[in-house]
Amino acid sequence: NAGVMQNPRHLVRRRGQEARLRCSPMKGHSHVYWYRQLPEEGLKFMVYLQKENIIDESGMPKERFSAEFPKEGPSILRIQQVVRGDSAAYFCASEITGGHHYNEQFFGPGTRLTVL
Amino acid sequence: EDQVTQSPEALRLQEGESSSLNCSYTVSGLRGLFWYRQDPGKGPEFLFTLYSAGEEKEKERLKATLTKKESFLHITAPKPEDSATYLCAVRRWGKFQFGAGTQVVVTP
Numbered sequence: 001n002a003g004v005m006q007n008p009r010h011l012v013r014r015r016g017q018e019a020r021l022r023c024s025p026m027k028g029h030s031h032v033y034w035y036r037q038l039p040e041e042g043l044k045f046m047v048y049l050q051k052e053n054i055i056d057e058s059g060m061p062k063e064r065f066s067a068e069f070p071k072e073g074p075s076i077l078r079i080q081q082v083v084r085g086d087s088a089a090y091f092c093a094s095e096i097t098g099g100h101h102y103n104e105q106f107f108g109p110g111t112r113l114t115v116l
Numbered sequence: 117e118d119q120v121t122q123s124p125e126a127l128r129l130q131e132g133e134s135s136s137l138n139c140s141y142t143v144s145g146l147r148g149l150f151w152y153r154q155d156p157g158k159g160p161e162f163l164f165t166l167y168s169a170g171e172e173k174e175k176e177r178l179k180a181t182l183t184k185k186e187s188f189l190h191i192t193a194p195k196p197e198d199s200a201t202y203l204c205a206v207r208r209w210g211k212f213q214f215g216a217g218t219q220v221v222v223t224p
Contacts, residue, residue: 059211106162
């Protein structure tokens with residue numbers, strides 16, 4: 001059973017370009033979470049999605065960032081007009097059901113975004 | 117807002133030298149507490165979930181315990197392959213809140 005998959009693993013963008021990060025959850029998992037990790041810092045929650053529905057986007061910057069999890073295909077985290085401060089590792093996690101206190105989340109390998 | 121604080125920030129151990137990592141939390145009601153291990157350049161790997169105060173779980177050289185205000189991750193007779201950053205997290209309304217982690221280095 002394949003784990004959580006993310007691609008690309010490394011992404012380099014120039015300031016002002018768009019970055020698209022993809023996440024395929026574990027088989028049978030219908031809930032996806034995105035986190036951002038800056039160097040020497042912990043993981044920070046960004047957004048929680050169910051298929052075709054955003055459950056909680058309280059950690060997402062109000063501008064330039066968006067996320068979706070369509071009925072078919074991977075979840076996408078989109079960053080428009082990237083700036084140097086967006087450089088970070090972005091991790092996706094999935095779980096089998098949503099929001100239960102005791103469910104563990106399984107993480108992908110991350111996408112490392114570098115903005116030049 | 118819930119707070120999760122891990123200490124120490126970094127820990128250097130000799131192989132075989134046992135030690136403990138601390139995770140203290142302030143939440144409005146005890147929720148599941150989670151421990152993860154993260155190797156450089158990789159995603160966090162799930163280790164344990166603790167559900168209630170007094171609970172303990174073990175996996176190889178690792179043992180996690182939970183009280184009403186903190187959790188400990190005990191590393192017994194560590195080996196170099198135990199070198200990693202150990203993260204703890206609490207959960208509220210779906211999303212995890214992580215501590216900053218403890219970076220553990222075990223030297224031969």
